[in-house]
Amino acid sequence: MLRVENLSVAVEDKLILRNINLHIAPGEVHVLFGPNGTGKSTLLGTVMGFERFKVLEGKIYFKGKDITGLPCNERAKLGLGMMIQRPPTIRGLSLRKMVEICGAAPAEVEELAQLMDMENFLDRSVNEGFSGGELKRAELLQLMAQKPELLLLDEPESGVDVENIALVGKAANRILSDKNHAALIITHLGTVLQYVPATHAHILYEGRITCQQDAPGEVLKCIEKDGYSACACKCCISRCQESQCGGVCLKG
Amino acid sequence: MDKQLLTKIEQVGYEQQGQRAASFVQSGDAVLESSVGQEQPLVLMPTGKAAARFPELVEKYWWKAVARDTDEYTAATAAAPEEQGYFVHVKRGQKVAFPVQACIFLNQKGASQKVHNVVIVEDGAELNMISGCASDKEALEAEHLGISEMYVGKGAKLTFTMLHAWAPGIRVRPRTTVLVDEGGTYISNYINMEGAEDIQMNPLTRLTGEGAVCRLNSVLVVPKGSHMDVGGRVMLEQQDTKAEIITRTICLGGEAINRGTLAGKAKGVKAHLECHGLMLSEEGYISAIPQLDAFTNDAQMSHEAAVGRIAPEEIEYLMARGLDEEEATAIIVRGFLNVNIEGLPSVLSEKIRAALDSFSLHK
Ligand SMILES: Nc1ncnc2c1ncn2[C@@H]1O[C@H](COP(=O)(O)OP(=O)(O)O)[C@@H](O)[C@H]1O
Ligand SMILES: [Mg+2]
Numbered sequence: 251m252l253r254v255e256n257l258s259v260a261v262e263d264k265l266i267l268r269n270i271n272l273h274i275a276p277g278e279v280h281v282l283f284g285p286n287g288t289g290k291s292t293l294l295g296t297v298m299g300f301e302r303f304k305v306l307e308g309k310i311y312f313k314g315k316d317i318t319g320l321p322c323n324e325r326a327k328l329g330l331g332m333m334i335q336r337p338p339t340i341r342g343l344s345l346r347k348m349v350e351i352c353g354a355a356p357a358e359v360e361e362l363a364q365l366m367d368m369e370n371f372l373d374r375s376v377n378e379g380f381s382g383g384e385l386k387r388a389e390l391l392q393l394m395a396q397k398p399e400l401l402l403l404d405e406p407e408s409g410v411d412v413e414n415i416a417l418v419g420k421a422a423n424r425i426l427s428d429k430n431h432a433a434l435i436i437t438h439l440g441t442v443l444q445y446v447p448a449t450h451a452h453i454l455y456e457g458r459i460t461c462q463q464d465a466p467g468e469v470l471k472c473i474e475k476d477g478y479s480a481c482a483c484k485c486c487i488s489r490c491q492e493s494q495c496g497g498v499c500l501k502g
Numbered sequence: 503m504d505k506q507l508l509t510k511i512e513q514v515g516y517e518q519q520g521q522r523a524a525s526f527v528q529s530g531d532a533v534l535e536s537s538v539g540q541e542q543p544l545v546l547m548p549t550g551k552a553a554a555r556f557p558e559l560v561e562k563y564w565w566k567a568v569a570r571d572t573d574e575y576t577a578a579t580a581a582a583p584e585e586q587g588y589f590v591h592v593k594r595g596q597k598v599a600f601p602v603q604a605c606i607f608l609n610q611k612g613a614s615q616k617v618h619n620v621v622i623v624e625d626g627a628e629l630n631m632i633s634g635c636a637s638d639k640e641a642l643e644a645e646h647l648g649i650s651e652m653y654v655g656k657g658a659k660l661t662f663t664m665l666h667a668w669a670p671g672i673r674v675r676p677r678t679t680v681l682v683d684e685g686g687t688y689i690s691n692y693i694n695m696e697g698a699e700d701i702q703m704n705p706l707t708r709l710t711g712e713g714a715v716c717r718l719n720s721v722l723v724v725p726k727g728s729h730m731d732v733g734g735r736v737m738l739e740q741q742d743t744k745a746e747i748i749t750r751t752i753c754l755g756g757e758a759i760n761r762g763t764l765a766g767k768a769k770g771v772k773a774h775l776e777c778h779g780l781m782l783s784e785e786g787y788i789s790a791i792p793q794l795d796a797f798t799n800d801a802q803m804s805h806e807a808a809v810g811r812i813a814p815e816e817i818e819y820l821m822a823r824g825l826d827e828e829e830a831t832a833i834i835v836r837g838f839l840n841v842n843i844e845g846l847p848s849v850l851s852e853k854i855r856a857a858l859d860s861f862s863l864h865k
Contacts, residue, residue, distance in 0.1 A: 323827070
C-alpha cells in the first residue's frame with residue numbers, strides 16, 4: 251500500500267532523513283519509535299506531502315502510484331489521512347463544518363462526536379483553546395469522518411491522560427476495522443501499543459530507519475532496556491544478517 | 503423605483519417585500535419612499551419634515567449629539583439649505599418587532615449629498631435598524647456627508663446594522679454620535695465588503711448612563727484603489743458601563759486604517775477591543791491603531807490587535823483533509839470574517855451570514 255524508497259528529506263536546507271525504506275501492506279499496523287528530534291514527524295509529514303519537507307532523493311508510492319510530487323490534498327483524496335501533532339487553530343470555522351469537510355454527513359457528525367466525547371465542541375472554532383487531549387480527539391474525529399486507507403498518527407498519546415488514550419485507541423480501531431486499511435503510528439513511549447493491534451515496528455534514529463521488526467512489544471522492551479541507539483543497532487544487525495536485506499547498523 | 507436602483511440597494515439590505523416595520527429610500531436629493539407599516543409603533547419621515555412638525559424635538563435632539571461646528575463636513579451639512587436624511591422615533595416602552603430599513607443612494611456625478619439622520623429610541627423601547635448606502639457607477643467625483651445622531655434611552659436597545667457598497671472614488675464622510683443612557687444597549691454592525699471608496703469615519707458612542715452597554719462589530723474588505731480609515735470610539739462615562747469593539751479587515755490591495763479607542767472614565771468599567779487584519783495582497787497596507795485610555799484605578803480594559811497573512815500551516819491543514827489550496831484559503835478567509843454578530847433578528851443575521859459565506863477572493 252505504501253512504499254517508501256531510499257527517501258532523503260531536508261527541512262530548511264538541513265538534511266533530516268537519510269535513505270529511508272519502508273513498506274506497509276494493507277491490514278498492517280506499523281509503529282515508529284525514536285527519540286525526540288530524530289525525524290519521525292518529518293517522515294510522516296513527508297508521506298502526507300507537507301510543503302516544508304523537501305524530498306532530495308527517493309520516491310513515495312501509494313497504492314502503486316508515485317505520489318512523491320503530489321500536493322497533500324491529492325494524497326488525502328487517494329486515501330491518506332494524518333493526525334497532526336500540533337494542529338493550527340482555524341478561527342471562525344466550526345469543528346462541525348470541519349468534520350463535514352472531512353466527509354461526514356451532518357447526521358454522522360453528531361454520532362462521531364459522541365464517540366469522541368466532543369459534542370460540546372462542534373460549534374467552537376477548530377482547535378481554538380482546546381486542551382492537549384481535546385486536540386487529539388478533534389483530530390481523530392476528523393479522521394473518522396475521512397476514513398483514510400492509510401492512517402498516519404503522530405504521537406497520539408502524548409499529553410493525553412489514560413482515559414483519552416483509550417478513546418484514541420477506539421477511534422484508530424474504528425478506522426482500521428476495514429481489514430484493508432493500514433496505519434503508521436509514531437509513538438514516543440509506546441503506550442498506544444496497549445490499545446492498537448500493532449503488527450510491525452521500526453526505530454528511527456538520527457534520521458535513519460531500522461528494517462522492519464514484527465514484534466513491536468519486544469522492540470519496545472529492548473528500547474526500555476538498552477536505549478534507542480543500542481536497540482536500533484541490535485535490531486538491525488540480527489535482522490539484516492538473517493534476511494540479508496542489506497541494512498546496516500545505524501551506529502556505523 | 504427603477505430596476506437598477508433596486509438591485510443596488512438590495513445589495514445593502516433593502517427588501518421591497520420583506521418584513522419591515524418602516525422603509526425610507528432617498529436617491530440623490532429625492533425621497534423615493536418614506537412609509538410606516540400599519541400599526542407599527544414608530545414615526546419615520548424625512549428629517550426636514552420632522553423638524554417642521556416637531557420643534558420641541560428639534561430643541562432637544564437636533565445637533566445636540568454632534569455639534570454643528572465639529573468639522574467642515576458637519577458645518578457644510580448644517581448649513582445646507584434643505585435638511586435631508588431620515589428621522590426615526592420610537593416612543594417610550596414601544597418595541598418595534600420588525601426591522602426598519604433606510605437606504606441612501608448617490609446617483610449623480612459630482613454631487614455632494616448631505617444628510618442629517620436623527621434616531622430616537624426612548625426609555626425601554628427597542629429598535630432594529632438596517633441602514634444601507636450605495637451608489638451608482640456613474641456617480642464619479644461625488645461625495646456623501648452623513649451626520650447621524652442617535653439617542654438610546656434608559657433600558658432601551660438599538661441595533662443598528664449598516665451596510666455600505668460605494669463605488670470607487672466616492673468620498674464618504676459619516677459623522678455619527680450615539681448617546682446611550684442608563685441600562686441602555688447599543689449594538690452596531692458595520693459591513694463594507696463591496697465598496698472601493700475613500701471613506702473616513704470614527705463614530706463616537708458615549709455611554710452616558712450607568713450600566714450602559716455597547717458592542718461595535720465591523721467587517722471590512724479593502725480593495726485596491728480604496729482608502730478606508732474606519733474606526734470606533736467609545737467613552738465609558740458612567741459606572742459599570744461596558745464596551746466591546748471587534749473589527750475584521752481584509753486588505754486586497756487598498757489602504758486600510760483601523761482605529762479603535764476606548765476611554766474608561768468611571769468606576770467599574772469593562773472594555774475590550776479586538777482588531778484583526780488579514781493581508782491578502784502584495785499591495786496596500788493595514789494599519790491597526792488601538793488605543794486604551796483609563797482614568798480610574800479599577801478600569802478593566804484590554805485590546806488584541808493582529809495583522810498578518812494566512813499561515814501556510816492553516817492552508818495545508820485543510821488541504822490534508824482534502825480541500826484544494828483555493829478552497830482552503832477561501833474557508834480560512836470566511837472564518838476570519840465570521841465574527842459572532844449577536845443581537846440581530848434572524849432574517850438579518852442570515853443575510854449577513856450569506857454575504858460572508860459568498861465572499862469570494864476573485865471578484
Ligand atoms: N521548520 C523547521 N525548521 C528547521 N528545523 C526543523 C523544522 N522542523 C523540524 N526541524 C528539525 O528537524 C528535526 C526532526 O524533527 P521532527 O521530525 O519533528 O522530529 P521528531 O518528530 O522525531 O521529534 C529536528 O532536529 C528539528 O529541530
Ligand atoms: Mg514529532
